[in-house]
Amino acid sequence: MSSAAAKGATRYDRVMNLALERGFYFPSGGPYADAQAGFWEYGPNGVGLKARFVELWRRSLVRRARMMEIDGAQVMPPSVFEASGHLAGFTDPVIQCTRCSATYRADKLLGGGEAVHEGSTPAEIDAAVAARGVACPGCGGALGPSRRFNMMFGLGVGPGAEPAYLRPETCQSIFVDFPRIYKTMRGRLPLGIAQVGKSFRNEIAPRQSLLRLREFYQAEIEVFCNPNRLDDAGHARRSGEKFEVMDGDEKVLPHVFEMSMGIDRSLYTVLEHALREDAENDRTVLSLRPHMAPVQVGVLSLVKKDGLAERAEEIYRSLREEHSAFLDHSGAIGRRYRRLDEAGAPLAVTVDHQTLEDGTVTLRRRDTMAQERVRAEDLAGAIRAEVAFPRA
Numbered sequence: 001m002s003s004a005a006a007k008g009a010t011r012y013d014r015v016m017n018l019a020l021e022r023g024f025y026f027p028s029g030g031p032y033a034d035a036q037a038g039f040w041e042y043g044p045n046g047v048g049l050k051a052r053f054v055e056l057w058r059r060s061l062v063r064r065a066r067m068m069e070i071d072g073a074q075v076m077p078p079s080v081f082e083a084s085g086h087l088a089g090f091t092d093p094v095i096q097c098t099r100c101s102a103t104y105r106a107d108k109l110l111g112g113g114e115a116v117h118e119g120s121t122p123a124e125i126d127a128a129v130a131a132r133g134v135a136c137p138g139c140g141g142a143l144g145p146s147r148r149f150n151m152m153f154g155l156g157v158g159p160g161a162e163p164a165y166l167r168p169e170t171c172q173s174i175f176v177d178f179p180r181i182y183k184t185m186r187g188r189l190p191l192g193i194a195q196v197g198k199s200f201r202n203e204i205a206p207r208q209s210l211l212r213l214r215e216f217y218q219a220e221i222e223v224f225c226n227p228n229r230l231d232d233a234g235h236a237r238r239s240g241e242k243f244e245v246m247d248g249d250e251k252v253l254p255h256v257f258e259m260s261m262g263i264d265r266s267l268y269t270v271l272e273h274a275l276r277e278d279a280e281n282d283r284t285v286l287s288l289r290p291h292m293a294p295v296q297v298g299v300l301s302l303v304k305k306d307g308l309a310e311r312a313e314e315i316y317r318s319l320r321e322e323h324s325a326f327l328d329h330s331g332a333i334g335r336r337y338r339r340l341d342e343a344g345a346p347l348a349v350t351v352d353h354q355t356l357e358d359g360t361v362t363l364r365r366r367d368t369m370a371q372e373r374v375r376a377e378d379l380a381g382a383i384r385a386e387v388a389f390p391r392a
């Protein structure tokens with residue numbers, strides 16, 4: 001992506017271009033015409049960025065606050081969602097055009113306001129449609145009656161197609177598993193239980209790539225507290241008796257507060273925040289903090305001949321187990337640096353003829369483009385220092 005091509009594009013478009021061209025993420029389903037909206041795939045750089053983001057979450061929340069992490073099933077039985085209220089209440093109001101069959105979220109179509117909101121009943125919405133004379137924005141046709149649409153994906157399990165659902169949030173298994181974890185892991189209140197994983201919502205209008213997905217990653221934390229020792233956090237939920245636990249000599253039904261985060265949209269904002277156009281040097285730079293970079297170091301040979309490619313491969317092999325390294329021999333050296341800049345690699349190592357003479361390589365920094373000579377045997381330490389997670 002050249003700076004010239006990026007001119008006039010919105011920030012969203014520039015992030016999207018970078019995501020597609022540098023293997024961060026792309027639409028699922030490839031060339032197939034029936035691929036549905038709201039499903040995206042992470043390429044190698046996206047997987048690397050996500051892994052580092054999750055590691056940062058584990059470091060700064062889960063491990064730091066001595067929480068416990070679980071990994072629950074994505075398919076769960078109806079009883080779980082009866083208890084959580086999702087079967088009855090995880091719905092959005094929808095309305096369909098009688099002429100072109102386009103379906104809309106009724107509250108969005110009516111533009112909100114006091115009379116209509118996410119929780120409005122079909123009768124309230126139909127009355128508002130009639131009063132305001134709203135028609136289909138696509139074709140001008142008449143709108144049919146509105147209804148509540150449950151956003152959980154239903155499944156049939158086994159040959160008998162027993163009903164089940166893909167979880168719409170990760171927290172359900174935390175609640176269901178809490179008594180077991182508390183007992184078997186010898187928990188004490190307050191106890192934080194964390195989970196990162198996929199959730200699924202049958203969104204009516206998925207949009208803007210990672211910002212509203214139908215299949216997405218969540219990182220959720222539930223902190224279970226003794227209500228008698230807690231100023232009410234406001235978000236406490238009540239559940240049944242089977243969730244009571246012993247806190248010392250006291251039998252309590254813990255109160256809970258929740259910290260929930262969408263990972264995909266967080267990754268989008270990280271990319272948007274880091275992406276910059278360096279017009280002076282005619283380059284696009286993804287200035288990720290080094291500990292977030294999916295590629296930590298590029299290893300390049302100045303030219304392929306004279307044994308430089310072989311020496312570069314040797315260095316690459318010595319680094320790749322500890323670091324995410326990328327070996328690149330092909331094309332002009334300037335273009336190879338640009339590609340690494342766009343992938344967010346904070347460091348690049350170049351093997352040149354001097355390397356064969358004195359054992360040093362060029363170490364180039366992404367943001368400043370500054371270059372220095374470093375002995376090849378000191379590289380691992382230099383990279384380690386650069387990409388280390390900051391201490392909290």
Ligand SMILES: [Zn+2]
Nearest residue numbers: 097100136139
């Ligand atoms: Zn229509």
